[in-house]
Amino acid sequence: MEEDLIFKKATLALGGGIKLPEGFEIPVRVSHSTSGPGAGGDSVAFSFHGMRVKKSVSYDRGEFELHERDDGSLYLTHQGEPFIDEIRFDPVVYHCPEQAFFTLDPRCSFGCAFCASPRLPAADYKGLTDEDIAKKCLDAYNEMHVVAVSLTSGVMDNDVDRTADRFISCIKAVKKVLPDIRIGIEPYAGSESQIKAFKDAGADEIKLNIQAATPEIFAKVCPDLDRENILRCLGHAVRYFGKGHVTSNIIYGMGETHEDLEKCMCQLCEIGVIPTVRSLRHNKYNGESLKKAIGEPAPVTPEEMVEVARIHKDVLSRYGMDTRTCKTMCLECGCCDLVPFRDL
Template sequence: MEAKVSPSIARAKAELLAGGAVRIPQDFRLPFLPSRSTAGPGAGSTAAVFSFGETRAKKSISRDEGDFELSLDENGMSILRNGEVLIAGVKIVPTVYHAPHQAFINIDSSCVMDCKFCATPRLNDGITKNLTDQKIMSMIEDASKKDDFLSVSFTSGVPSTPAMTVKRMAGLVSATRTLLPRTSIGVEPYATRPDEIEMLRSAGADEIKLNIESFDRDIFDKVCPNRDFDIIMHMIIHASEVFGKNRVSSNIIYGLGETDENVLEGVSVLANTGAVATLRALRRNQYNISELERILGALVPVTADRMLHLAEEEKKILQSHGLTTLEFKTMCHLCLSCDIVPFWDV
């Protein structure tokens, strides 16, 4: 199956994702408010989503410095690297909440899991949003009135116990399903019991994301000290039975010292359960890199070549299992902005 974008655009996107911030002109006024995410790879940064060649990339932005530069002229916007055009025909697109076309809500930024790559619980109170359920539902109702709105997604830290977090998420899913009966809803919980998966499905969730994070067990134990690898795998298997084909996904983060073979073994294991891996390059930032390198040693930054190679190999594995990223209607495979997405970008 041909990708939605050209190889040259996929290469440019990978180069952009592998690099640092985009510097924007001091006098340039963004057409939309920037995104200030409290979850995901861009947590803690001020970012914008750049659209080009039928794909998107979400990048941190700065008025002062960056690996890339946004250039404006009579022909529109381009992204430059070292003074040369990397991507022409760029547009800045709005995020509904956190992502284009989605109200992707982080229910709670506090978390006891202490995953070493995650910036979310390390953000200060000025960045986190301390949302009540009432406020979240008001945000979703407002988002649903926007022309570019397509779906609702929920993620969350674990402020006390996984069970309490899932229960709160299920309540919000149920309220959203009542408010928006025909809207796709995705959930990204840390679930530890089969009945929690069933609770979310019964509440009205259409898709679920259960993150295994790393298939290297030694790395997993070091970077996810309060999570259980085997429980997560059992939840993924059960979720595939409950939600069905092309409705279950799982992050595999690479750039933590694992091999490509290990990453692709993880893709295959997930595919055997009916789940689709979301391959995500580690985002090195002020919140995670010192602790990660303390426990893992020096880490090699992920290159564009590695991003493209792993995505191309994942596509082959998914095809052999009759799986695709293109059927997802919520969360990361719809967003496109943080990863090289098989079937879309390659």
């Protein structure tokens, strides 16, 4: 049964949207994402058998269909066939369940081919101040179950220092109203001093993204970034935040082999960093830039997602690491990926 559920989560995570029954009223707030795999789209979160996914929904069409029984319980079919026997809506705080996750600024000067955020319509930039974010966090905490606040951002005008200062001021603003809340951040850090400043401001966890499994692919998809400096900063981050509280995205599906992935995972684990392994997602915002950088990538299949997740879990086990030490950001949310020790 567990094997079947793991494959079903992979199929749902990688597949298309969910068609809703005619006249069905969505019982939760619809989320509009400006970062992550769903950037630029409206979606809701679902949970089933201890797993979570975040999916777009529509009354017109969908690869999956939601159905409501007479007793109000919900189930999914896939292409007309029974798929998930019981599923429920999982309320999103901001961007994900149980977390207030904000993008400080989706605009970015770095030309990473896979990233949709800086290619979103200008109207998607909300322009929230630190005080706006702190108030939204406090209101959400008082009204919902909130376990963490998480922050990410693009880098405007190549000004890493200014972006770091914005993270620091926002962390302090949130800590002022919620002194005991856990805060996770996903910045682009340029130096050890910035990482120390993030920790001193009150951040509990940090994600600095290596993005690609090999230096060769990284150079194609992130031509404006310095991979070696990211690795150095990850080492600094482990010293300040501690093993088990530093993570790094590796995106797969960009031409790397599974051996490349495993080698990169091991490289991160050796310095105390938990890899966050994520399949490449294509959409109308990043499709052209990806094609220019790496050609037409083959879609990641559910079978591959499951296989990569098992490699991921094996590597973490070898190094005595566990995703459950992370209490913020993507590993705590789990909507977009198969997460070792949580989903399998």
